[in-house]
Amino acid sequence: MELFKELFFALWFFLPAAIANMMPIFAAHWKFLEGHEYPMDFGKTYRGKRIFGAHKTIRGLIVGVIFSTLVLWLQQLAVAHIHFVAELTDQVDYTQLPVLVLGPLFGLGALLGDAIESFFKRQVGIKPGDGWFPFDQTDYIIGGAIATMPFVQLSILQYIWLIILWLIIHVISTFIGYNLGLKDKPI
Numbered sequence: 001m002e003l004f005k006e007l008f009f010a011l012w013f014f015l016p017a018a019i020a021n022m023m024p025i026f027a028a029h030w031k032f033l034e035g036h037e038y039p040m041d042f043g044k045t046y047r048g049k050r051i052f053g054a055h056k057t058i059r060g061l062i063v064g065v066i067f068s069t070l071v072l073w074l075q076q077l078a079v080a081h082i083h084f085v086a087e088l089t090d091q092v093d094y095t096q097l098p099v100l101v102l103g104p105l106f107g108l109g110a111l112l113g114d115a116i117e118s119f120f121k122r123q124v125g126i127k128p129g130d131g132w133f134p135f136d137q138t139d140y141i142i143g144g145a146i147a148t149m150p151f152v153q154l155s156i157l158q159y160i161w162l163i164i165l166w167l168i169i170h171v172i173s174t175f176i177g178y179n180l181g182l183k184d185k186p187i
Contacts, residue, residue: 010161017144020068020107024060069103105147113143
C-alpha cells in the first residue's frame with residue numbers, strides 16, 4: 001500500500017505541470033485561437049539560430065499556465081471533499097497551497113523548461129520536431145519541479161518517482177498523440 005501511495009502522489013502532485021505541457025498542442029488546433037501563435041522568442045536568433053523556435057508560442061504558454069492553475073484548483077477541491085484522495089496525498093497540505101501562485105509556477109516551470117531545452121536543441125543543430133531523448137521527455141518535469149520548490153519540497157525518492165513515472169507517461173502519450181495525428185513523430 002505504501003508503494004501505491006508514493007506512486008499515486010507522484011502522479012497527482014505533478015499533474016498540473018503535465019497538463020500545462022500538453023495544452024499548447026491542443027491550443028494550436030483551437031479555431032478561436034488561430035492567428036495568435038506569437039513566438040516566445042519574438043523571432044530572435046542567437047548565433048544564427050532561433051532562440052526557441054516557432055513552436056514555442058506565447059499562446060501556448062498562457063494556455064498552459066491557465067490550465068495548470070485550473071487543475072491545481074480542482075485538485076485542491078478534490079482533496080478537501082474526497083477522503084481517500086486526501087489520504088493518498090497527505091504528503092502535502094493541499095488546503096494551504098496558494099493556487100494562484102503555485103498553479104502558474106507549475107505551468108511556467110514546465111513550459112519554460114521545455115523552451116530552454118528547445119534552445120539547446122537549436123544550438124546543437126537538432127531540427128524542430130526531431131527527438132532528443134531523454135531531454136525532450138524530462139525538460140518539463142525538471143522545470144516544473146524547480147519552479148515549485150520554493151513552495152513544496154519533496155523527498156529525493158519522491159522526485160525520482162516523479163521523473164520516472166512522468167517520463168514513461170510522456171513517452172506513451174507522445175506515441176498516442178502521434179497516432180491521433182497531433183504529433184509529427186512517435187517519440
